[in-house]
Amino acid sequence: MKHDATPENAKSVKVSAGNDRRSFMLAGLGLAGGAAAGSMGLLADAKAGSNLPPDVPIWTKSLGSGVVAHPYGQPSRYEAQVERRTVDWLTADRMASISFTPLADLKGIITPSGLVFERYHSGLPEIDPGQHRLMIHGMVKQPLLLTMDDLMRMPSVSVIRFLECPANGGMEWRGAQMTGVQFTHGMLACCEWTGVLLSTLLEEVGFSRDASWILAEGADGAHMSRSIPMEKALDDTLVVYAQNGEALRPEQGYPLRLINPGWEGNTCIKWLRRLEIGDKPWYQREETSKYTDLMPDGKAREFTFVQECNSVITSPSPEKPLKGKGKYWIEGLAWSGRGKIKHVDVSLDGGISWREAGITSIVLPRALTRFGLEFDWDGSPALLQSRAVDETGYVQPTYQQLRDVRGTNSIYHKNAIHTWNLQPGGTVANVQLS
Ligand SMILES: Nc1nc2c(c(=O)[nH]1)N[C@H]1C(S)=C(S)[C@@H](COP(=O)(O)O)O[C@H]1N2
Numbered sequence: 485m486k487h488d489a490t491p492e493n494a495k496s497v498k499v500s501a502g503n504d505r506r507s508f509m510l511a512g513l514g515l516a517g518g519a520a521a522g523s524m525g526l527l528a529d530a531k532a533g534s535n536l537p538p539d540v541p542i543w544t545k546s547l548g549s550g551v552v553a554h555p556y557g558q559p560s561r562y563e564a565q566v567e568r569r570t571v572d573w574l575t576a577d578r579m580a581s582i583s584f585t586p587l588a589d590l591k592g593i594i595t596p597s598g599l600v601f602e603r604y605h606s607g608l609p610e611i612d613p614g615q616h617r618l619m620i621h622g623m624v625k626q627p628l629l630l631t632m633d634d635l636m637r638m639p640s641v642s643v644i645r646f647l648e649c650p651a652n653g654g655m656e657w658r659g660a661q662m663t664g665v666q667f668t669h670g671m672l673a674c675c676e677w678t679g680v681l682l683s684t685l686l687e688e689v690g691f692s693r694d695a696s697w698i699l700a701e702g703a704d705g706a707h708m709s710r711s712i713p714m715e716k717a718l719d720d721t722l723v724v725y726a727q728n729g730e731a732l733r734p735e736q737g738y739p740l741r742l743i744n745p746g747w748e749g750n751t752c753i754k755w756l757r758r759l760e761i762g763d764k765p766w767y768q769r770e771e772t773s774k775y776t777d778l779m780p781d782g783k784a785r786e787f788t789f790v791q792e793c794n795s796v797i798t799s800p801s802p803e804k805p806l807k808g809k810g811k812y813w814i815e816g817l818a819w820s821g822r823g824k825i826k827h828v829d830v831s832l833d834g835g836i837s838w839r840e841a842g843i844t845s846i847v848l849p850r851a852l853t854r855f856g857l858e859f860d861w862d863g864s865p866a867l868l869q870s871r872a873v874d875e876t877g878y879v880q881p882t883y884q885q886l887r888d889v890r891g892t893n894s895i896y897h898k899n900a901i902h903t904w905n906l907q908p909g910g911t912v913a914n915v916q917l918s
Pocket residue numbers: 600601602603604605606647648649650701702703704706707708735736737748749750751752753754755
């Protein structure tokens with residue numbers, strides 16, 4: 485798109501009223517023609533007022549506010565609708581609850597810290613980092629009680645990885661019922677995480693050769709805890725103190741949390757206070773009565789750690805309806821707990837035919853990956869789907885394929901191909917195809 489309509493040359497063009505202004509603007513943007521006006525929706529809603537070309541907007545005629553009007557910067561007030569939201573009927577209170585990431589409004593692959601979904605089992609504890617300790621004990625030569633300062637002095641690494649609750653989309657096992665991508669897929673985020681590799685800490689304490697599991701425990705009232713296999717701990721588990729370049733947010737576990745890249749968010753213990761080294765799993769509440777998968781044979785599958793390959797179209801979506809026929813950019817997110825995203829296809833006809841989408845972001849293992857595709861909408865109804873393939877060759881399943889294996893009792897680990905029904909008026913509804 486060419487941007488050759490500077491304010492200067494804008495003034496030199498003689499325009500009289502609303503319609504002429506519109507065609508001038510479109511010509512300047514290289515989008516001349518009534519069809520483009522309708523299709524792009526450019527200026528479609530804008531009332532020709534004193535802030536629109538060729539007039540000089542009011543904010544251009546005076547000094548702005550000075551520096552540090554906001555010592556900690558905030559988004560524009562025009563972005564106030566971009567916020568975490570809850571589904572009130574899901575949980576009895578806000579302490580053992582969840583809020584969802586507003587995926588439809590986000591760009592790129594990094595989730596801004598203030599918009600990362602929150603999952604608490606007993607509310608958000610307010611922890612004084614000066615009084616916080618990490619205890620590492622059990623089958624070790626040298627138990628340790630570490631301060632935050634101790635941790636900051638150790639070798640540090642930063643990685644960009646997604647974080648997803650295994651219950652993400654769980655409500656959709658019973659059929660399409662959530663009203664937006666924020667709620668169907670918003671237990672999902674991707675941040676840069678900085679901290680110390682757990683393997684570094686394990687070397688420090690000298691773990692026994694018979695050790696095979698590690699219990700991670702949080703400092704919240706729930707003492708949320710999970711058993712982590714030693715293999716993962718020695719691979720890429722991170723004890724994290726920073727997120728997107730600053731200290732962890734309280735919501736994300738300040739001052740310290742675990743990140744198990746690509747694994748159930750539930751294993752990523754926040755407000756981390758204790759790591760116990762042992763030789764078997766502890767079978768805590770969150771790995772027995774919860775976060776296990778009830779299979780068709782009536783048995784519960786335990787320790788389903790990996791978040792399998794998944795994807796969703798974030799626009800169009802219920803939050804991002806279309807405004808008339810014409811060209812649009814379909815975009816969405818794909819991710820896999822097993823590695824990098826290799827390929828994303830998009831269907832406009834409910835999975836009968838597929839087109840390859842472009843990958844429009846950096847591609848990192850176990851990170852959100854953005855895809856996009858041009859779409860010329862003729863105004864007819866469509867069934868939009870995305871289907872991701874990861875570097876292991878795993879193809880995101882249909883609901884039917886998933887139910888064939890998992891039956892109908894599941895809550896967690898739903899990664900089926902999702903369908904949006906684009907309706908003639910441009911609204912988008914959540915529907916489910918098998
Ligand atoms: N201590 C503690 N850690 C916790 C939880 C918790 O309630 N307490 N919730 C877990 C769950 S179920 C998920 S999905 C992730 C969510 O991380 P987030 O709130 O940073 O998005 O944290 C996990 N770690």
